[in-house]
Each structure stands twice: as C-alpha cells, then as structure tokens.
Amino acid sequence: MSAMQFGIFTVGDVTPDPTNGTTPTEHDRIQATVRIAQKAEEVGLDVFATGEHHNPPFVPSSPTTLLGFIAARTERIILSTSTTLITTNDPVKIAEDFSVLQHLAEGRVDVMLGRGNTGPVYPWFGEDIRQAVPLTVEKYGLLRRLWREEVVNWKGEFRTPLQGFTLAPQPLDAVPPFVWHGSIRTPEIAELAAYYGDGFFANHIFWPASHTKKMVELYRRRYAHYGHGEERQAIVGLGGQVFMRKNSQDAVREFRPYFDEAPVYGHGPSLEEFTAQTPLTVGSPQEVIDRTLGFRDYVGDYQRQLFLLDHAGLPLKTVLEQLDLLGEEVVPVLRREFAVGRPDDVPDAPTHANLLAKRDAEDSDADASNGERS
Structure with missing residues (x-):
C-alpha cells in the first residue's frame, strides 16, 4: 500500500438522467453501485x-x-463509509456491524463517522437534531470503549446504561477499524478527531478551498495539542468531484446538463462559477491531475483522496468510463507526484495491516520496558 490512498465515494442518489428523462429503479441503482465498486478495484x-x-x-x-x-x-x-451516522445509529450496533464486516473482509474495512444534516431523519431513530453535537461526542466515546474493552460498564445521557456488556464478535486481531470523522463545516468534529488522534475527512466538495484549509489547520493544530504527534503527522482525507473526457470541451459539454439539474447544486451558480469557487473539476485528465495536486498546497501532505463520480443521474456506462480514466491516466500520476518531497515522518494511509504492526510494536516496547524494570 502506498503512502496515499485513492478511491471513490458514492452518496447513492437515484436521480433522473436529464438527457433522456430515464430514472433507474432502486434495484438498478444498488446493483450499479456494486459494479462501480468492483470496477474501482479493477482499475487499481x-x-x-x-x-x-x-x-x-x-x-x-x-x-x-x-x-x-x-x-x-x-x-x-478497502471498504469504508462516507459517512456512518453516529448521531442516529446505536453505538452497540455500529460496533457489532463493523466487527462482523472486518472478519468477512479480512480487515479491509474502516469507518467514517458523521452527524448527518437531514433534520427529519433524527426523530425516525428517536433523536433530536438540536442535540447533534453532544450525541456525537457521547456515542463515539461509547463506541471506542466497545471496540477496546472486554467488559463495558457505561452510563450516559442519551441511551440506556450498559452493565457488563461484551461485544461479540471482538474486532479482528483485537484491532478496531480505523475511524475517520467526516465533516464539511463543523469545527467540533475536527476537535473530536484531534482529541482521539483519529483521521479527519474534509468533504471539500461544496465549499471554497479557503474553508477546507481552515478546517484542516484547526484539526492539525489540535491533534498536536493533544499529544498525538506533530501537526504534519495528523491523518487527513479529502473529498473531491470530477468529470473527465480526453478533451476538456467535451467534458464540459457532456456534464453541463447533469450539473444544471443535479439536486445538490442545480439551478444555482453556473458550472463555470461553481468550478471556479469549489474543487469541482470538469475537464481533461491533466486538468484533474493539476487541480488535485494543488490540494496539497493548502492542506499539506495527506493520506486519502476520494472522488465522487456516480451522482446527478450519470448513467452507469459513463461512470465506468470515468473510472477507466481515473485508474489509467490520473491516479498513477497522482501517486507519483504526491510522493515527491513527502517527509519521511508523515504517516502512510491507515490500513489494518499497519495498525496491527503498530500495535504489535507498541506491545513489544512495553514488554521490553517491563523487563528492564523487573
């Protein structure tokens, strides 16, 4: 595994294709998502x-x-979420589900936690969006303990207490999934990630670079404050959005109707305004490479870059073509260029294997120091 990870994330929207008016069924969309994941692996x-x-x-x-x-x-x-709703899910169920998934996938699993900003969803799961931040803090504190302690006794404000609870199954190799905290705009989430020494994922798709820069700087500063390492050693991930064709004009012409009608940003700024003001890149593979390499200028060396490709009603065939371009023309160059000048003490992207190796090294260091004392 290289120092940086590259991949894709999906929001799983079912959106009419504005060029022909067809809408995939929910079944089609779920099956397409599986195909997209397989293709992501195939292209590297x-x-x-x-x-x-x-x-x-x-x-x-x-x-x-x-x-x-x-x-x-x-x-x-590696299979991840983008995001798992820590606010409306029960930490016990999250702990169980991801432990099972770890075992099934032989450790190819991590989790990104987020609050969720769709107000009506909260009461469906018995919660109140006005409590989103305290819910996040309390539930995540419990989730960490469930993955790390054999018997958990716990009492909090938002759920019934636990007495003598043991998670089954335990995490694979007694190494919990790596946790990213995903946020677009909430400083408290950057603070939470920093406090625990977890990863911080700045979604980076709707807001200008200056905003993402401030959020990542806050996280890095607080990560160092809490004693986890130097600022440059904090674990950072970024989102991104791209649409590519060999020829830049073709990309803009083809993507424009999808942009104009997309539920997330249609009927607002023009495509040109939006690409100028945010990291959305519509153009040639070289333009995507140049724009993405520029992210390092304002967030520093980072560990994970995920792109959104399969939204706004784009047909499966088009998404698979995007993945070919990403895997063949973009990511190999990004891997090579991001490695240039990367300091040796900047951590590699987290994987189960390197988390396990780190745990084993810490255990042997502890054993050695205990031996010296005795």
Whole structure:
C-alpha cells in the first residue's frame, strides 16, 4: 500500500438522467453501485466508500449490508463509509456491524463517522437534531470503549446504561477499524478527531478551498495539542468531484446538463462559477491531475483522496468510463507526484495491516520496558 490512498465515494442518489428523462429503479441503482465498486478495484483504486441515507431519493440505508456483499465480490479494495451516522445509529450496533464486516473482509474495512444534516431523519431513530453535537461526542466515546474493552460498564445521557456488556464478535486481531470523522463545516468534529488522534475527512466538495484549509489547520493544530504527534503527522482525507473526457470541451459539454439539474447544486451558480469557487473539476485528465495536486498546497501532505463520480443521474456506462480514466491516466500520476518531497515522518494511509504492526510494536516496547524494570 502506498503512502496515499485513492478511491471513490458514492452518496447513492437515484436521480433522473436529464438527457433522456430515464430514472433507474432502486434495484438498478444498488446493483450499479456494486459494479462501480468492483470496477474501482479493477482499475487499481484503494478505497470504495458508501454514504448512509434513510430517505428517498437515496438507496444506501444499510451500508454494512452493501459493503459485506461487495467484500465477497472483491479481494483487495478497502471498504469504508462516507459517512456512518453516529448521531442516529446505536453505538452497540455500529460496533457489532463493523466487527462482523472486518472478519468477512479480512480487515479491509474502516469507518467514517458523521452527524448527518437531514433534520427529519433524527426523530425516525428517536433523536433530536438540536442535540447533534453532544450525541456525537457521547456515542463515539461509547463506541471506542466497545471496540477496546472486554467488559463495558457505561452510563450516559442519551441511551440506556450498559452493565457488563461484551461485544461479540471482538474486532479482528483485537484491532478496531480505523475511524475517520467526516465533516464539511463543523469545527467540533475536527476537535473530536484531534482529541482521539483519529483521521479527519474534509468533504471539500461544496465549499471554497479557503474553508477546507481552515478546517484542516484547526484539526492539525489540535491533534498536536493533544499529544498525538506533530501537526504534519495528523491523518487527513479529502473529498473531491470530477468529470473527465480526453478533451476538456467535451467534458464540459457532456456534464453541463447533469450539473444544471443535479439536486445538490442545480439551478444555482453556473458550472463555470461553481468550478471556479469549489474543487469541482470538469475537464481533461491533466486538468484533474493539476487541480488535485494543488490540494496539497493548502492542506499539506495527506493520506486519502476520494472522488465522487456516480451522482446527478450519470448513467452507469459513463461512470465506468470515468473510472477507466481515473485508474489509467490520473491516479498513477497522482501517486507519483504526491510522493515527491513527502517527509519521511508523515504517516502512510491507515490500513489494518499497519495498525496491527503498530500495535504489535507498541506491545513489544512495553514488554521490553517491563523487563528492564523487573
């Protein structure tokens, strides 16, 4: 595994194709997502991540079910979420689901936690969006303990207490999945990631670079403050959005109708305004390479880059073509260029294997120091 991971994330939207008016069925969209994940592995990407949504027009309401199925159809790619809703899920269920998924996927699993900003979803799961931040802090504190302690006794504000609870199954090799905290705009989430020494994933798709820069700087500063290492050693991931054709004009012409009608940004700024103000890149593979390499200028050396490719009603055939371009023309160059000048003490992207090696090294260091004392 290289120092950086490259991959894709999906939000799982079911959106009409504005060029011909056809809308995929939910079944079609779920099957297409599996195919996209397989293709991501085939073209040499490192990560596939799925969002979690509980309302139409989205289909990924059960991410670990989807990822478990994809695990059986793949061999190498890391399976993640983008994001798992820590606010409306029960930490006990998250701990169980991801432990099982770890075992099924032989450790090719991590998790990105987020609050979720769709107000009506909260009461469906017995929660209140006005409590989103305290819910996140309390539930994540419990989740960490469930993955690390054999017997958990716990009492909090938002759920019934636990007495003598033991997680079954335990995490694979007693190494919990690596945790990323995903956020677009919430400083408290950057603070939470820094406090625990976890990864911080700045979604980086709707806001200007200056905003992402501030969020990542806050996280790095607080990571160092809490004693996890130097600022440059904090674990950072970024989102991104691209649409490519060999020829830049073709890319703009083909993507424009999808952009103009997309639920997330249609009917607002023009495509040209949006690409100027945010990291959305529509153009040739070289333009995507140049724009993405520029991210390092304002966030520093980082560990994970995920792109959104399969949204806004783009047909499966087009998404698979995008993956070919990403895997063949873009990512090999990004791997090479991002490695240039990368300091030796900047951590590699987290994997189960390197987390296990780190744990074993810490255990042997502890054994050695105990031996010296005795």
